[in-house]
Amino acid sequence: MEPTQNETGPALPPVIEAAWGLRERAPKGPRPGLTLAGIVAAAVAIADAEGLSAVSMSRVAKELGAATMALYRYVGAKDELLTLMVDATFGEPPAPGGTGPDWRVGLAGWAWAERAALQRHPWVVRVPISGPPLTPYSLSWLENGLRCLAGTGLTEAEKMSVMLLLSGYVRSDAQLTAQIQEASAASGRRMDEIMPEYGQLVARVADPARFPALHKVISAGVMSQEDGPDDEFVFGLDRLLDGVETLIQARTTA
Amino acid sequence: MEPTQNETGPALPPVIEAAWGLRERAPKGPRPGLTLAGIVAAAVAIADAEGLSAVSMSRVAKELGAATMALYRYVGAKDELLTLMVDATFGEPPAPGGTGPDWRVGLAGWAWAERAALQRHPWVVRVPISGPPLTPYSLSWLENGLRCLAGTGLTEAEKMSVMLLLSGYVRSDAQLTAQIQEASAASGRRMDEIMPEYGQLVARVADPARFPALHKVISAGVMSQEDGPDDEFVFGLDRLLDGVETLIQARTTA
DNA sequence: CTCCTTCTGCGTATGCCATACGCTTAATTG
DNA sequence: CAATTAAGCGTATGGCATACGCAGAAGGAG
Incomplete structure (x- = not known):
């Protein structure tokens, strides 16, 4: 997972090279059982269904039937995975x-x-x-x-x-x-209840004398x-x- | 730490009441040894010096000479502390x-x-x-x-x-x-080296035929x-x- | 065919983290 | 002095990312 430097100029992060398909597999060694794209897709699916906080390395691995540490053969760290998740999502x-x-x-x-x-x-x-x-x-x-x-x-x-x-x-x-x-x-609460409630809270907490402009906005019913x-x-x-x-x-x- | 409801309308989160100084201390019980403002100030100092990731409940407590769990008498959860840190910072x-x-x-x-x-x-x-x-x-x-x-x-x-x-x-x-x-x-790297390097990376990775507008920007030396x-x-x-x-x-x- | 290299999968272990729970003890009221 | 209340905090739980090293697969070199 060292940055490669096949040309002049600064090194390209390995995971970026992988995302662009610029990584040729070494001919030796066992075949990879997972794919970067598959890992990213599994992670995105979890995030879509249960939110970002449900995305942990172990959870993603479980979804793929692999062990947690297997993922680290494909991404160097969790935040690389997150970057790729965003990219795939767009x-x-x-x-x-x-x-x-x-x-x-x-x-x-x-x-x-x-x-x-x-x-x-x-x-x-x-x-x-x-x-x-x-x-x-x-x-x-x-x-x-x-x-x-x-x-x-x-x-x-x-x-x-x-x-x-x-x-x-x-x-x-x-x-x-x-x-x-x-x-x-x-x-x-329903979404159209949230904003009016917010207005009420502000009104309760902010003294009209010290926050006149704010009060004007709220009493105009903006919220x-x-x-x-x-x-x-x-x-x-x-x-x-x-x-x-x-x-x-x-x-x-x- | 239950939301109070002394007036009509939706409840105010307790930590917000505390931030506005709306909380009267119960007359019984031992005196608080810490203050919300002090906790927030300690947390801000850590974040300023070592970044947000250095701010953990145990770290803040250590800085105050208190035990981790003592902080939970003042904030209901870490993200309330974060909210107050932001407020104090402004x-x-x-x-x-x-x-x-x-x-x-x-x-x-x-x-x-x-x-x-x-x-x-x-x-x-x-x-x-x-x-x-x-x-x-x-x-x-x-x-x-x-x-x-x-x-x-x-x-x-x-x-x-x-x-x-x-x-x-x-x-x-x-x-x-x-x-x-x-x-x-x-x-x-120094900051004025970063952007040109970024330009080089984009140029290396993005095919000029598929990314003409991007290439035009980069070769204009914008970066x-x-x-x-x-x-x-x-x-x-x-x-x-x-x-x-x-x-x-x-x-x-x- | 054999050995050596190289890479994959993964078990284990470390050291974090937030926080639930319940105890002890201090301060106050009656 | 008893009862009440809340403060400080020890302990425990269940998570987390990830370092490390081993076993075994796949292929190349001889």
């Missing part, structure tokens, strides 16, 4: 939408797709990210996002920054959604309003893309 | 800046201050958030942010959404920064560019506030 991104003048449609589609993926697998946002993306599907998603920005007049650095901003936003939103859902499940679960996401996405649009227009007119 | 927010027409200066100041707090205590972004903010300082920060938006013509719901968006952004950015710093520390550590943050913040400005202008002209 899967191939949808075909990129509009480009050039239609960049906005394209990016919006990208964001909705990423959000959908995160909502199908809410545990993904709980995985502590351990570095910039290097895995196959992650880079595919990035690639498709960047393509939307072709022909917008932005510099390459700006395109990258926009993608960073956008993916961070989607992740943030998904994190919030997931955590509200968790709170709802934990307390046994009690019926709003589709997507409304918050739409709002942020619109703000964000408006901001990008301002920049693109500045670049085009200049 | 501390009192700076005085709110501009309001009304100066909302933008105010919000920018707010964002920079939150970012500064997160960078002084990078472990904060690793704490899994477990619900909407209810702790004293968290609500203070929210209050001050909301104040900046007074007189902008936004609805209360919109103000709240803007704050959600902004705080999510600051958090995202801090998470990214922290994780790059961690990678740098782990690999022993190798010298840029102040704040440039990325400034970019995102500007986009975001531009987006908010567009909305505010739409509200004012309408």
